[in-house]
Amino acid sequence: xxxxxxxxxxxxxxxxxxxxxxxxxxxxxxxxxxxxxxxxxxxxxxxxxxxxxxxxxxxxxxxxxxxxxxxxxxxxxxxxxxxxxxxxxxxxxxxxxxxxxxxxxxxxxxxxxxxxxxxxxxxxxxxxxxxxxxxxxxxxxxxxxxxxxxxxxxxxxxxxxxxxxxxxxxxxxxxxxxxxxxxxxxxxxxxxxxxxxxxxxxxxxxxxxxxxxxxxxxxxxxxxxxxxxxxxxxxxxxxxxxxxxxxxxxxxxxxxxxxxxxxxxxxxxxxxxxxxxxxxxxxxxxxxxxxxxxxxxxxxxxxxxxxxxxxxxxxxxxxxxxxxxxxxxxxxxx
Amino acid sequence: xxxxxxxxxxxxxxxxxxxxxxxxxxxxxxxxxxxxxxxxxxxxxxxxxxxxxxxxxxxxxxxxxxxxxxxxxxxxxxxxxxxxxxxxxxxxxxxxxxxxxxxxxxxxxxxxxxxxxxxxxxxxxxxxxxxxxxxxxxxxxxxxxxxxxxxxxxxxxxxxxxxxxxxxxxxxxxxxxxxxxxxxxxxxxxxxxxxxxxxxxxxxxxxxxxxxxxxxxxxxxxxxxxxxxxxxxxxxxxxxxxxxxxxxxxxxxxxxxxxxxxxxxxxxxxxxxxxxxxxxxxxxxxx
Numbered sequence: 001x002x003x004x005x006x007x008x009x010x011x012x013x014x015x016x017x018x019x020x021x022x023x024x025x026x027x028x029x030x031x032x033x034x035x036x037x038x039x040x041x042x043x044x045x046x047x048x049x050x051x052x053x054x055x056x057x058x059x060x061x062x063x064x065x066x067x068x069x070x071x072x073x074x075x076x077x078x079x080x081x082x083x084x085x086x087x088x089x090x091x092x093x094x095x096x097x098x099x100x101x102x103x104x105x106x107x108x109x110x111x112x113x114x115x116x117x118x119x120x121x122x123x124x125x126x127x128x129x130x131x132x133x134x135x136x137x138x139x140x141x142x143x144x145x146x147x148x149x150x151x152x153x154x155x156x157x158x159x160x161x162x163x164x165x166x167x168x169x170x171x172x173x174x175x176x177x178x179x180x181x182x183x184x185x186x187x188x189x190x191x192x193x194x195x196x197x198x199x200x201x202x203x204x205x206x207x208x209x210x211x212x213x214x215x216x217x218x219x220x221x222x223x224x225x226x227x228x229x230x231x232x233x234x235x236x237x238x239x240x241x242x243x244x245x246x247x248x249x250x251x252x253x254x255x256x257x258x259x260x261x262x263x264x265x266x267x268x269x270x271x272x273x274x275x276x277x278x279x280x281x282x283x284x285x286x287x288x289x290x291x292x293x294x295x296x297x298x299x300x301x302x303x304x305x306x307x308x309x310x311x312x313x314x315x316x317x318x319x320x321x322x323x324x325x326x327x328x329x330x331x332x333x334x
Numbered sequence: 335x336x337x338x339x340x341x342x343x344x345x346x347x348x349x350x351x352x353x354x355x356x357x358x359x360x361x362x363x364x365x366x367x368x369x370x371x372x373x374x375x376x377x378x379x380x381x382x383x384x385x386x387x388x389x390x391x392x393x394x395x396x397x398x399x400x401x402x403x404x405x406x407x408x409x410x411x412x413x414x415x416x417x418x419x420x421x422x423x424x425x426x427x428x429x430x431x432x433x434x435x436x437x438x439x440x441x442x443x444x445x446x447x448x449x450x451x452x453x454x455x456x457x458x459x460x461x462x463x464x465x466x467x468x469x470x471x472x473x474x475x476x477x478x479x480x481x482x483x484x485x486x487x488x489x490x491x492x493x494x495x496x497x498x499x500x501x502x503x504x505x506x507x508x509x510x511x512x513x514x515x516x517x518x519x520x521x522x523x524x525x526x527x528x529x530x531x532x533x534x535x536x537x538x539x540x541x542x543x544x545x546x547x548x549x550x551x552x553x554x555x556x557x558x559x560x561x562x563x564x565x566x567x568x569x570x571x572x573x574x575x576x577x578x579x580x581x582x583x584x585x586x587x588x589x590x591x592x593x594x595x596x597x598x599x600x601x602x603x604x605x606x607x608x609x610x611x612x613x614x615x616x617x618x619x620x621x
Contacts, residue, residue: 015616080434
């Protein structure tokens with residue numbers, strides 16, 4: 001049986017008559033980086049509150065690190081580091097005092113807390129600013145402090161709400177390294193972000209949430225390729241010359257004389273495009289799906305009128321890093 | 335045995351060596367002092383100079399006024415810190431991070447009450463200490479030979495009263511703070527409370543003393559030292575005239591106070607449950 005860091009079934013949270021989270025099924029494998037993507041008001045923050053045990057579900061159930069966060073919240077929170085969108089930094093405490101408080105709150109003894117604080121501060125470039133107060137730090141440094149506070153306890157599960165917001169490239173790279181090390185050591189990362197390129201770079205699996213419901217879940221590459229119209233780039237000597245004859249009624253453009261990019265109505269149509277070009281006499285030697293960006297896929301999924309519905313499955317063999325079971329309202333991508 | 339620095343959260347001991355409430359209280363005081371700086375000390379000194387020395391020297395009958403202000407100096411800071419304890423954190427966006435930590439609900443509530451109590455009590459004690467030292471100095475140097483000097487018993491009683499009042503103010507303040515979206519909301523909703531305090535201190539108290547006084551004549555309303563109000567003489571006369579009734583009233587007041595404080599404690603702990611606090615955050619549209 002798979003070992004899930006987070007597992008929810010029909011997770012629902014209503015406020016009055018409004019369902020902020022509406023029947024979410026999540027399977028987050030241990031040791032993975034899981035991206036939770038959605039527009040404002042989609043239910044991301046409420047989901048984070050549910051998995052931290054700050055709110056109880058109205059219906060459904062959730063386990064985090066094998067425990068119910070409402071029944072056994074202290075156990076869950078002790079093993080979970082959190083960076084919220086609003087960092088929640090204490091303006092009156094120095095960087096060192098903030099980190100020591102976080103470390104001790106998570107059960108480190110005074111001496112160990114001090115050592116770990118030095119370690120994390122060094123890693124995240126805060127070593128020179130340990131005596132500074134948060135209000136004297138730049139936005140990027142404040143973000144690093146929030147991240148350092150979450151990392152100081154070496155959590156098994158790291159929940160990050162927009163973690164790279166405000167980080168410069170260097171800090172973002174340092175964060176990626178830190179996350180990679182945490183994951184290599186067996187930790188799980190659950191992050192929300194609106195920086196889809198960041199999600200694509202960091203995440204093994206993403207779930208797209210809209211109006212409290214998961215509308216798609218899978219590997220970013222699969223998600224990118226499995227939605228709306230995509231393109232295929234076909235290379236072959238003089239292929240542009242035969243494309244007009246081979247692809248009647250299909251959008252295409254030439255890239256020089258030896259390559260064309262053709263629209264395909266879902267990647268299931270990709271073999272038909274290649275076959276038509278070959279029949280027309282093209283010597284095809286390279287076929288490359290030209291995926292749309294994850295951002296385009298995301299917008300297609302959450303855009304106006306996009307109801308929670310099945311996403312066209314991709315027949316191309318793009319292995320998902322982790323196979324999350326398909327929730328009822330969402331389509332599992334390969 | 336202490337935890338190794340590279341130990342993970344999974345292997346760490348469930349039970350931290352330091353109780354949660356002490357960690358929270360330490361954080362509260364550190365954050366508070368970091369934010370307000372030296373202002374409390376200078377303000378305390380200013381109040382001591384005005385109300386602890388100048389007023390009693392100008393109005394010789396107001397020898398007990400510094401004692402009253404020592405208690406008030408404990409009450410006010412404790413209340414201000416307590417109403418900021420949760421509502422202020424909510425406003426500054428730090429509460430949700432605190433709730434997301436493994437600190438227990440009880441530890442958070444008790445730590446905040448303890449911090450507010452300690453801060454208020456220390457401010458009251460500081461006032462008391464400066465008052466006594468200044469009075470002793472004035473007497474010793476002969477500058478004011480009859481500067482009002484409290485006895486050791488009065489100092490001890492005022493110190494205890496300051497701590498108790500600070501504690502009551504802290505519990506009540508945290509109770510209010512747990513449900514409020516902001517500190518301002520508490521202040522704005524405090525009109526009725528202020529009315530109750532004023533009526534009790536300046537009207538009900540003197541009226542009760544009047545009932546107990548030998549000739550049945552209620553003293554005039556007003557601050558001690560201004561010719562009326564709750565003066566030690568009135569109290570002594572009332573107790574001497576009807577000692578049993580006074581003892582019964584005192585016992586009833588103590589019992590009522592203890593019961594009220596106990597119930598307030600329980601209500602505060604109940605209000606400080608995580609989900610309750612998080613729901614106020616959601617309603618306030620906070621973090």
